[in-house]
Amino acid sequence: MKTLSYAFKYLLKLRGNNVIKLISITMGLFLGWVFLAKIVYVESYNKSFPDAERIYRVDERVTLPDREIRAGYISAPVAPALKDEFPEIETATVICRHFPLLTHGEHPFEINIACTDTAFFDLFSIEVLSGDPEQALQDPDNLFLSRKTARRIFGEADPIGQMLEEATGTHYRVAGIFEDLPDNTDVRCEGIVSFDNVKKMRRNSGWGGGDSYTGYVRLVPQAVPDSIEPRIMDVLQKYYDYAGDAAQGFKIEYFFNPMTDIYAQQPDVKNATQLLILLAVAILFVSALNYVLSNFSSLPERGRTMAMHKCNGARKSDIFSIMMSETSLLILISFLFVIALLFGLRDTIQKMVGATPKMLFSGYNLRYIIPIVAGVFLLAGLVPANLLARIPVTTAYRRYSPSNRLWKQALLLIQFTAVTLLISLLVTVARQYDLMLRENPGYNTKNMLHTEALAGRNIQQYETARQELLSLPFVTGIGAGCHPLEGGYSGNPVQDDQKNNLFVTRLDVISPDYIPTMGIQLKQGENFENMPTEGQVIVNEEFVRKMGWQGNPVGNSFFFGSPTPCTVIGVVRDFRTSTLRAGIEPLALFCMNDQNGIEDIQIRVDAITPENIASLTAKLKTLAPEQDIRIWAYDDLTLNAYYNERMLRNMIFVGVFITLAISLIGLLGFINDEIRRRSKEIAIRKVNGATPGSVVRLIASDLKYTVCAGIVAGLGLSFLQGRHWLERFAVKVPLSLWIYIVCGIAVAGLICAITVLKIRKTANENPVNSIKKE
Template sequence: MRQLYYTIQTLLRGRGSNVVKTVSLTLGLFVGILLFSQIAYEFSYENFYQDPERLVMLRMRNTKDGIPEKGYNYGTYRPAAADLWEAMPEQVECASLTSNFFQATFYKDGKKLEDTPMLCVDTLYFRTTGLEVLKGNPNDLALMQNAFISQSMARRIFGDEDPIGKELSVEKMFNVTIRGIYREVPRNTNFPHEILLSDAVLDWGYGAGTWGTNNIYHILFRLKQPSDVDIMNRRVQKAVEQYTDPHLGESVVTEYSVIPIREIHRSQPDAQRKLLIMGVLGFSIFFVSVMNYVLAAIASMSWRAKMVGVHKCSGAGEGHILGLFLWETGILVLVSTVACLLLMYFFGERIEGMLGARLADLFTWSNLYVPLLTVLLLFVVAGALPGRMYARIPVTQVFRRYTEGKRSWKRGLLFVQFMGVAFILGVLLTTVWQYREVVSRHVGFQTERLAVGSVNGAIEENEGISDAIRRQPYVEAVACSSKMLLQHYSTNRLTDAQGNFLCPLHFMLIDKDFPKVTGLKLLEGAFPQHVGEAVVGKETVRTMKWQNNVIGRKLPIKPSWAGLQESPTIVGVVDDVRNMGFFNEQTCTAFIMNDRDRTFNVRLKEPEEENLRKLNAFVKEAYPNKMLEFSTYQEIREWQNESVSRFRNIVTVTSGCILLIVLMGLIGYVSDETQRRSKEITIRKVNGAEASSILRLLSAGILKVAVGAVLIGIAFSWYVSGIWMEQFPDGTLLSPGWFIGVGVALLVLIVLVVVVKAWRIANENPVNSIKSE
């Protein structure tokens, strides 16, 4: 208790210093805990399944001349579940097929239900995954008209009412009856769902999948033993060859393998890069926060050394002195932890929006060890390091200028802090620039004032919708297509003259007005005027090596489902449309004139936002039985690049916090230096030195530390930024000049802080300084 009493007295004496320490620790803990918890959260993806190490998913990728393509395709073919189970009964205990390809909007009594992700599954889904069925018979999922919903959705939609037997509308096209309830899945999954429909829905919408067609299914296997993963991977290729030919020409082969489901997320290169950079960010701010605390503790050594001496003269040993500092650090860490909890409480929604995860999911019992270890590590390092320094001060030197020997410590700590803030600001520059690029870069058509909406159902039922929209006074033009421009189009194998597979061709059906309304840029030839004519993108021309004579060629596809009895004739070449965004390489595209359209592209008049609201109000009133809602392409681009936006926001918050911590540490250091060198400054001024020379003297001392630290931090940020940019196939890293500019700006800010803080003592009358001695 006596140690606690002395600690409280010390804290009361150093109130100003303690505020700086508390703010520094709070910011470091706040951001560090969030980032480390997010990392642990993403590492726990798919761990909620029963015996997840025995649950695997089939995947495939193409190899050309023995060289595999980048990444795997986890969408495979419907018959693979039953066929491979039959081929490998020694390893496979159960198999199931699922798909999230079809994402419907659900309605209850005409009211749209929000946040209802779904999966289409077969009757063996629960047996394969081990998810708990609370009510109902999974065999009911054999029928298209039946559905299962999660326990949380049942409470949210129906309250205390029993949902069994109740109906929901799917896209206002057909109804499903709720036949069962299952325990909801956590959000840390690549396959979220609140409602399960029968896989018969996919048959109805896309046709029964076969080997080689409709690779929209996720095939799950429950193995008998975890070690069967390796055995299955050795056998699966030959097993597939029993049912289909994996060769796509002379040199291209589709390879099949399985992967434990909980390894899917962490095996993605984009996820690995994100986790790596988040770990570096979290460590940076945590380390800088601790170092700033140590710096503040060392800065107070000039007056606290006497207190330590008194304690040692009274018989206190090194352990007693160390205990005092641990008590002090413990109290400040406790206050900082409470402050962190308050910040999370008051800014919870913004934090969840930034991280893309609920705080309740981050801080589950299984992940609670992360914030606890973070707090414990902070307490041990921040308390033990300065505590050992004070504990080892000899009694004989307690009243001497012992702090002189600690200048190297303070400069070293400043060096680390400057390096950390330079690194963070360099990464911030990259993320801000890249987000600007992905949402504003040209995507092959004119997105300004262009809205899009799709409707399902029979094509004949949609007749007249485009004419009704076109007659509205706020609409400039309307055109129809089979898909929206920024999504995965229908695909067909693109082959060369010898039949060798080259790549998938992404194509859509359009009407005559589509190119003009959407602003496709014609590079050669003309736009389609008759059914069966097509324009292709530059990448298609390059891949097929048609540079000199593309007009008049036949596009080597013949999708009978689109009513095309012969291959489309190419009449023009357009600029490439970035339909898959900037996370993927440019696709081969084609736009074929046809009348099987269900997507409406509307060019609005100004003002865009107001007219978009009018358009949605009109279609809701005019077509209450249609699930038709319009969004602008700019909104769609922002939604598709939400992960980049979130990461940018994370880096921005981290940058702001670490910059504030470093500036507080710098201000404390300058105050300590001016106090320590007050006699020297006075003598210089008595000898005729001007205020500017004093400021240059202090600034030069800081710059000796800052320049090297900033150079290292900027260089490291340039390297890490290169890792971040690898997820954008044709993205380019900013030139080193931009990073150098950030470093120079940071050095200017550092000098400015020194000048402002030292301005008073540099301009003070030396007589006053002499009197105070």
């Protein structure tokens, strides 16, 4: 207790670099906590359900002649059929997502709705606060809301029996309330309705239908997927002719993906998490090492004080306890500052890492944070405590000025390595993000808008609406398609004359004006006419390469799941149908007709302004009064597609700033310590004719090998980590040597500039003053 009291009184004097230590530890712990919160957020994904370790998503593996595709989507009847066929499956459910804009009074609310069955509540152990799902969800018009969503819409009023209306005229009656699902889960939703609602959305929910549904199963205790998966296809064969598809080169298999691994094991998430772990460790390590370095800088002053304690009877264990108590108090104060910062910046942190304030201080999160803090405490406290405990008693009667140069240079080496690593990694991530935004996708997104306001219209209704929209003076072009290009396309197998599956191609149904409106280049052949012949198709260059066609492919034919062949009338240059994470895929474009209505339209305007958006919204409202009028700029869709990369870039930038600040504090402490320790030497050299420049070189020469080694090590680690991170992109920036040279020169230049500026004052000082101090 006495040592703790002494340590507290000493800290109150703000001596011994205590302010620097406090700033360094606080910045390191704060940023380390934020980064670790993101890591824990990822690792805890889907693990909050009581039986999460027994829940599996049913995934699909499609083997084609040219590749294998794995996806988390299946046909609607698969999961329920597995439940009926396998006693090892305790329960199963299937989910279809719907995002309607529901109106209560005059206020619209966008709600994330899951179209599912009553097994959804049982499988995920969701607490029902009011209502009976077994009875209520027999009616497709009934709706269950989460507690938070019900409060958001109805306030404190009783929501049961209240009506919500969709713009299409669909009404939902609130029949019950369920407990809010956690944010970090794939099945999070704000509303639940009967699965029968998929019929209203005109979706194929039969065997062999659209594989756009998510299925989950929960196994009985002790059951393992390996005992079920080998038998799945044999059992499901009685529902659908999977063997027939396999004989044609289209083999489908199902397997169980542990729910607890679904999010964390995604390649982009896993890659980003590994990078964040590296950042968190680097920042916390640099912070702790800077604390140790600050203690080394205060050794001349603290050494004599501790020697005097020994003269008065203090033992080595007492000195050790004093130093560990100081470290404990400093880290405790830093910990309190960090908590205050986390609360004060909670909204910014949530936007950056996705973790809510509740998650930041959850037991799951603290279980990881506290051992990290303990590690920082041990690293920061043991080294200086052990060093000062061994101070000789004679230090009390003479000047104590230990060199500890190797220790200090080793600590600086690690800090310079971390700074160089983070700066060069930031350059790599920023360059890749910039490439994503400026890379030519093969079409023109400038002044392009996207809306689904005319979804479901046939070709005659679309043409009428098109003429109305073109009457607006700022509208320069309109084209209809299935969905925005950034979202990716659905796919179907291409077949040869013997109906053998060759490969899967992306497809879209478009209007004749789609290609010129989007700025897609027609390489060969011609565009669709207003009344095209059935079976006409436009393909891209990758499609031609996959087919192995030579020369002009116009006029060639293939089969696309129908008895009549498709004939190529044109070839467009390759353009992207998804993000840079995927490569260019084969594409087939069909012309819309009376049998296939449009899903959305792309509108090119002369400028995207609030006035133009308002006028366009008003016009669309007159053309489709039953629809939700929502308009997106194509450039915003692109930004949203690369949200994770942007957040990672921003987090690395913050990490670079904090790590650089901590390292520079350590550098300044090292220089101050060297100047103080060698002040007499410097004065004597100046008396004997040494110039200020030679004094600067004298001190700076101690850093040259440390700086060079740290930069080389940091650049090497950055290259390895950067190359690993870029593997997930089909198109990536080159890791050019000149980038690393520039980063190395920048770091070295910054260190040299600060060193020279700090030493110059001492170098120009009157040597008499230094000798008097001695």
